[in-house]
Amino acid sequence: MNAAAADCGLAGQIIAAIRAVVGTRPAALHEPHFAGNEWTYLKECLDSTFVSSVGKFVDRFEQQLAEYTGARHAVAVMNGTAALQIAMQLAGVQRDDEVLIPALTFVATACAVRYCDAVPHFVDSEQRTLGVDVKALRAYLQDIAEIRNRQCFNRTTGRVIRALVPMHVFGHPMDIEAAVTLAQDFHLALIEDAAESLGSTLHGRHTGTFGVMGTLSFNGNKTVTTGGGGAVLFQDPLLARRARHLTTTAKLPHRWEFQHDEVGYNYRMPNLNAALGCAQLEQLDGFVAAKRELYDRYRGAFARVAGVQLLGEPPGTRSNYWLQTLLLDESAAGQRDLILAATNDAGLMTRPVWTLMHRLQPYREHPRMDLSTAEALAQRIINIPSSSQLAAAGAH
Amino acid sequence: MNAAAADCGLAGQIIAAIRAVVGTRPAALHEPHFAGNEWTYLKECLDSTFVSSVGKFVDRFEQQLAEYTGARHAVAVMNGTAALQIAMQLAGVQRDDEVLIPALTFVATACAVRYCDAVPHFVDSEQRTLGVDVKALRAYLQDIAEIRNRQCFNRTTGRVIRALVPMHVFGHPMDIEAAVTLAQDFHLALIEDAAESLGSTLHGRHTGTFGVMGTLSFNGNKTVTTGGGGAVLFQDPLLARRARHLTTTAKLPHRWEFQHDEVGYNYRMPNLNAALGCAQLEQLDGFVAAKRELYDRYRGAFARVAGVQLLGEPPGTRSNYWLQTLLLDESAAGQRDLILAATNDAGLMTRPVWTLMHRLQPYREHPRMDLSTAEALAQRIINIPSSSQLAAAGAH
Numbered sequence: 001m002n003a004a005a006a007d008c009g010l011a012g013q014i015i016a017a018i019r020a021v022v023g024t025r026p027a028a029l030h031e032p033h034f035a036g037n038e039w040t041y042l043k044e045c046l047d048s049t050f051v052s053s054v055g056k057f058v059d060r061f062e063q064q065l066a067e068y069t070g071a072r073h074a075v076a077v078m079n080g081t082a083a084l085q086i087a088m089q090l091a092g093v094q095r096d097d098e099v100l101i102p103a104l105t106f107v108a109t110a111c112a113v114r115y116c117d118a119v120p121h122f123v124d125s126e127q128r129t130l131g132v133d134v135k136a137l138r139a140y141l142q143d144i145a146e147i148r149n150r151q152c153f154n155r156t157t158g159r160v161i162r163a164l165v166p167m168h169v170f171g172h173p174m175d176i177e178a179a180v181t182l183a184q185d186f187h188l189a190l191i192e193d194a195a196e197s198l199g200s201t202l203h204g205r206h207t208g209t210f211g212v213m214g215t216l217s218f219n220g221n222k223t224v225t226t227g228g229g230g231a232v233l234f235q236d237p238l239l240a241r242r243a244r245h246l247t248t249t250a251k252l253p254h255r256w257e258f259q260h261d262e263v264g265y266n267y268r269m270p271n272l273n274a275a276l277g278c279a280q281l282e283q284l285d286g287f288v289a290a291k292r293e294l295y296d297r298y299r300g301a302f303a304r305v306a307g308v309q310l311l312g313e314p315p316g317t318r319s320n321y322w323l324q325t326l327l328l329d330e331s332a333a334g335q336r337d338l339i340l341a342a343t344n345d346a347g348l349m350t351r352p353v354w355t356l357m358h359r360l361q362p363y364r365e366h367p368r369m370d371l372s373t374a375e376a377l378a379q380r381i382i383n384i385p386s387s388s389q390l391a392a393a394g395a396h
Numbered sequence: 397m398n399a400a401a402a403d404c405g406l407a408g409q410i411i412a413a414i415r416a417v418v419g420t421r422p423a424a425l426h427e428p429h430f431a432g433n434e435w436t437y438l439k440e441c442l443d444s445t446f447v448s449s450v451g452k453f454v455d456r457f458e459q460q461l462a463e464y465t466g467a468r469h470a471v472a473v474m475n476g477t478a479a480l481q482i483a484m485q486l487a488g489v490q491r492d493d494e495v496l497i498p499a500l501t502f503v504a505t506a507c508a509v510r511y512c513d514a515v516p517h518f519v520d521s522e523q524r525t526l527g528v529d530v531k532a533l534r535a536y537l538q539d540i541a542e543i544r545n546r547q548c549f550n551r552t553t554g555r556v557i558r559a560l561v562p563m564h565v566f567g568h569p570m571d572i573e574a575a576v577t578l579a580q581d582f583h584l585a586l587i588e589d590a591a592e593s594l595g596s597t598l599h600g601r602h603t604g605t606f607g608v609m610g611t612l613s614f615n616g617n618k619t620v621t622t623g624g625g626g627a628v629l630f631q632d633p634l635l636a637r638r639a640r641h642l643t644t645t646a647k648l649p650h651r652w653e654f655q656h657d658e659v660g661y662n663y664r665m666p667n668l669n670a671a672l673g674c675a676q677l678e679q680l681d682g683f684v685a686a687k688r689e690l691y692d693r694y695r696g697a698f699a700r701v702a703g704v705q706l707l708g709e710p711p712g713t714r715s716n717y718w719l720q721t722l723l724l725d726e727s728a729a730g731q732r733d734l735i736l737a738a739t740n741d742a743g744l745m746t747r748p749v750w751t752l753m754h755r756l757q758p759y760r761e762h763p764r765m766d767l768s769t770a771e772a773l774a775q776r777i778i779n780i781p782s783s784s785q786l787a788a789a790g791a792h
Contacts, residue, residue: 031445032445032447032448033445034442034445038442039439039442042438042442043435046430046434046435046438049427049428049429049430050616051428051616051621051623051672052428052615052616052617052621052623052624053615053616053624054616078474078475078624079474079662080662081661081662082662106654107645107647107654107656107660108645108662110659111645111659111660111661111662114659115511117513219448219449220446220447220448220449220450220666220667221448225447225448227447227448227666227667227668227669228448228449228474228662228664228665228666228669249503249504249507250758251503255736255737255740256736256740256746256747256748257748257751258502258503258748258750258751259751259756260503260751260756260757260758261756261757261758262757262758263506263507263510263758264503264507265477265507266475266476266477266478266504266507266624268624269624270616270623270624270669271616271623272623272668272669272672273623273624273666273668273669276447276668340651340652341651344651344652350652351652352652352653352654354654355653355654355655355656360655360656360657361656361657361658362646362656362657362658362659
């Protein structure tokens with residue numbers, strides 16, 4: 001498209017609205033911000049020579065995470081994918097089980113299911129939160145599942161449906177309380193994927209603490225980063241202890257002997273990365289405040305743009321607004337790729353939501369419920385520049 | 397045991413010999429040494445805000461590794477275990493295949509086989525190098541295996557034996573040239589586990605470059621560290637490209653679309669860790685020189701200790717001497733635990749070799765050849781303090 005067309009159409013209006021907030025310079029989708037004790041802690045870590053999987057910053061990071069989220073325990077691991085895999089294994093997911101996951105999620109969720117040799121079973125989303133449509137899922141399970149011996153069976157495939165792994169998309173809390181009830185009713189382990197929602201609460205309670213386990217991510221594009229990293233949140237101390245064991249090669253404590261009592265993983269977060277994380281967590285409240293302010297500014301700028309809606313936090317929740325999200329009107333969905341091209345050409349990094357899981361080659365044959373809401377949403381979602389630093393950019 | 401007994405017996409003599417080299421202060425088994433550009437590069441990395449899985453330090457680290465080892469390509473990953481898993485997958489290891497690995501190795505090798513849903517098949521070691529006894533393995537395969545359609549079948553189990561994964565134990569190069577010939581003769585993929593042997597060569601060629609792939613580790617206890625990290629070495633650019641793809645969630649390149657064409661992994665090394673690695677690699681030659689000097693000093697100190705032998709590099713090789721190794725005489729093997737207790741009590745960190753794989757609970761039922769040499773070695777090996785800094789400690 002040419003510049004004139006962009007100026008006149010929806011794409012041009014979107015570019016203008018974003019620029020009204022972030023200024024005229026190029027803007028990334030999400031950049032980390034290092035303005036606290038990052039230096040100090042990294043240096044301290046180097047000086048101690050403990051840079052690897054043992055060290056005080058790992059303990060401290062885990063403690064900070066538990067305190068911040070209200071979880072009883074946090075176990076820091078390599079990344080969010082490892083967190084999901086470990087949580088699923090600890091929830092008892094095993095070969096040929098089915099695991100209910102949203103079609104509208106990042107691919108890590110589906111990968112983690114496959115690492116357990118289990119089968120992802122895709123569920124639909126609701127427009128209000130972009131999270132799992134619990135009501136529709138209940139109706140679907142009533143139709144296809146039956147409970148025998150306190151286990152949920154898929155009547156069609158004969159397999160056990162072992163777990164439900166909903167996700168808080170772009171940081172907005174989904175209706176996780178309804179998911180808790182559903183999981184109880186259908187004897188499903190509820191693992192809450194809070195990879196994107198550190199700092200987000202529902203009715204004052206932190207996301208990731210409603211399920212039997214919750215998982216976090218500290219990838220470079222997240223609200224706080226450790227370079228690469230993740231964590232699992234627990235209320236049950238025995239599960240947390242199992243996670244520590246499983247992620248440190250299942251090694252039994254001994255002064256010198258190497259005994260490993262199960263097939264474990266080398267998944268613990270290095271102390272170097274945890275040092276960065278400790279400094280980042282100290283700034284989390286500030287990051288979230290800035291991201292919420294950025295939302296307010298975008299709301300003002302997009303108020304006058306017809307054909308597009310800026311996604312706000314659902315009622316009863318406080319979102320971290322990890323990624324700011326535009327929802328195109330249904331009538332404008334056809335312009336999605338044109339808008340993506342125009343904004344990226346203009347130096348404003350935008351992106352669509354992930355390709356839905358059941359449309360990816362490796363997951364095409366897996367079971368699914370009707371996914372029409374997710375299908376419609378996938379054509380209408382555009383994320384726009386969301387770094388916390390951008391809240392201060394509007395000044396110029 | 398009491399101090400008097402230690403003084404009089406072999407344990408006391410070993411303590412005295414170690415102290416003659418490292419001094420009177422406590423000594424760890426292996427500590428990292430940060431005396432180069434670590435701090436500069438970490439700062440540069442933070443300033444760039446690229447701390448995660450994209451960034452120039454990752455590219456640079458991979459290039460430095462390729463140049464140093466002579467491999468055509470290096471792909472940096474999360475840790476040595478991930479490197480092994482990816483190498484095995486790329487070598488075609490699949491469910492119910494068998495993979496030949498030494499019983500005398502760190503548990504990661506066996507874990508990686510299990511991650512591929514394959515079956516570890518344990519092979520014996522030779523005393524000279526502590527590596528796989530290739531001659532004995534050949535005789536064993538001649539007995540139990542048959543070649544059909546250029547594949548090696550285990551006649552007893554009916555399964556394909558897909559790969560051989562030997563390891564250079566404690567940094568000493570094994571007879572990898574013989575392993576190459578064996579692998580060719582029996583149509584096995586040869587993956588060379590060089591986790592411990594960065595800086596070690598055989599006939600001037602770097603370990604990890606003889607097999608179809610080689611793997612490295614940069615854990616905190618290794619000769620150079622990235623906090624946590626590993627790499628796969630390649631001669632074949634297509635395999636290297638596949639590794640990059642598989643370890644970055646199998647995402648296809650696109651300006652904004654998320655397409656993943658297979659079940660991938662989130663295994664790439666973060667830029668933060670690679671920054672540390674770049675600084676460490678610059679010092680590798682110095683570390684190896686210091687570790688070789690430490691060996692010379694220990695050799696002098698242990699020359700007068702009867703009942704124990706200090707393990708030197710095999711002929712034709714240049715070892716990095718990652719871990720200095722005592723081999724107790726057979727007659728002294730019964731004193732191993734007493735010596736371990738006495739040395740550790742004295743503040744000198746020592747340890748035995750890993751529990752042999754087939755003696756670990758999760759691997760007890762797996763196939764194996766006669767393992768009598770490995771069994772004997774396991775009772776006789778003791779690693780003693782090996783940090784490169786200790787070469788300078790003898791001065792006082």
